[in-house]
Amino acid sequence: MLPTARKLVFSEVPIVDLGPAWRDDAGRAEVADAIAAAAGTVGFFYVRNHGLAERDVRDIFQTAVDFHSLPLEAKMEVSLKLNDHAQGYLHGMTKGNDANIRENLQEAFQIRRPLADDDPDLLAGKPLHGRIPWPPAMPDLKPRMMAYYDKVNGLGYRLLDLFELSLGLAAGTLKASFAKDMNSLRLLHYPPQRPDESGEHLGARGHTDTNAFTILAQDANGGLEVRNRDGEWVAVPPVEGTLVVNVGEVLKVWTDGVFTSAVHRVINRSGNERYSIPFFMYPSFDAWIQPLIRNPDPANVAPEDLPTSFPRDRPFVYGELKARNVARIMPQKSAA
Ligand SMILES: O=C(O)CCC(=O)C(=O)O
Numbered sequence: 441m442l443p444t445a446r447k448l449v450f451s452e453v454p455i456v457d458l459g460p461a462w463r464d465d466a467g468r469a470e471v472a473d474a475i476a477a478a479a480g481t482v483g484f485f486y487v488r489n490h491g492l493a494e495r496d497v498r499d500i501f502q503t504a505v506d507f508h509s510l511p512l513e514a515k516m517e518v519s520l521k522l523n524d525h526a527q528g529y530l531h532g533m534t535k536g537n538d539a540n541i542r543e544n545l546q547e548a549f550q551i552r553r554p555l556a557d558d559d560p561d562l563l564a565g566k567p568l569h570g571r572i573p574w575p576p577a578m579p580d581l582k583p584r585m586m587a588y589y590d591k592v593n594g595l596g597y598r599l600l601d602l603f604e605l606s607l608g609l610a611a612g613t614l615k616a617s618f619a620k621d622m623n624s625l626r627l628l629h630y631p632p633q634r635p636d637e638s639g640e641h642l643g644a645r646g647h648t649d650t651n652a653f654t655i656l657a658q659d660a661n662g663g664l665e666v667r668n669r670d671g672e673w674v675a676v677p678p679v680e681g682t683l684v685v686n687v688g689e690v691l692k693v694w695t696d697g698v699f700t701s702a703v704h705r706v707i708n709r710s711g712n713e714r715y716s717i718p719f720f721m722y723p724s725f726d727a728w729i730q731p732l733i734r735n736p737d738p739a740n741v742a743p744e745d746l747p748t749s750f751p752r753d754r755p756f757v758y759g760e761l762k763a764r765n766v767a768r769i770m771p772q773k774s775a776a
């Protein structure tokens with residue numbers, strides 16, 4: 441049988457209304473406090489009044505449906521196995537924290553921040569830097585994806601400012617690590633799973649995100665689950681008009697473990713095709729990452745023995761660990 445998740449009472453993953461933050465400084469302070477409370481306990485929260493139009497979100501889901509409806513050969517033409525920077529089409533991807541990794545039941549198209557043709561890092565062949573392989577079979581994928589990318593990227597930077605405020609850091613402290621961000625947009629598709637399946641294959645096995653934070657648009661089908669401190673899998677059901685934000689490993693390190701990078705997974709029990717659109721806030725390759733505050737309660741930290749865990753006891757260059765992580769989960773072509 442597929443594993444089950446305890447049904448979530450909505451209030452268990454908090455909803456943060458970003459509305460006041462767009463009003464004045466008092467509103468920003470209030471929202472920053474709500475974000476800190478959610479990030480420090482659950483590591484996941486919904487945001488409403490996030491500033492993206494309903495229409496923009498609807499359009500990117502249609503874009504995902506249109507892309508994944510292409511014939512497999514057209515998608516394989518832009519397979520990320522054909523390059524060494526992990527952009528393009530993933531046909532069943534290996535990812536997660538299990539020692540014995542099996543394929544996830546998902547396919548995806550993913551891009552990172554586009555680079556100019558004469559970008560020095562691109563020309564130098566720096567790891568994780570390369571030209572996006574846009575599919576010839578879908579000429580409008582680029583404008584459609586980039587229209588959403590630009591908007592959700594803007595929201596990402598507004599949230600980064602709020603995280604910074606929530607930690608009492610000087611303005612620009614976190615942003616300094618994003619001078620040449622590697623922010624990434626992914627169009628995900630999960631086939632339905634039968635309830636009597638073995639549970640060997642899941643849409644996405646339990647993992648933490650190896651970025652600062654993620655902004656996720658999910659469709660009406662549900663299937664995202666987050667593991668709480670008691671080891672229970674709690675469903676994160678779709679809530680109309682919201683996006684889901686979750687803390688990744690980098691924010692956890694910056695906060696010395698005060699913010700929680702929660703293990704999450706996806707099981708599509710809905711009987712329908714499920715689509716989701718995560719946007720990942722990735723620091724610059726060259727950013728040095730280390731705690732920026734001291735945790736006053738050092739024993740109260742989420743598990744750190746996962747393959748995706750990042751160290752807090754020594755500074756590291758973000759891209760080096762990220763590239764190693766990508767190479768581990770996509771071993772067909774080393775991205776490091
Ligand atoms: O599809 C989802 O709801 C979550 C996807 C996810 O966790 C990821 O891609 O890192």
Ligand SMILES: [Fe+2]
Binds near residue numbers: 647648649704
């Ligand atoms: Fe994730």
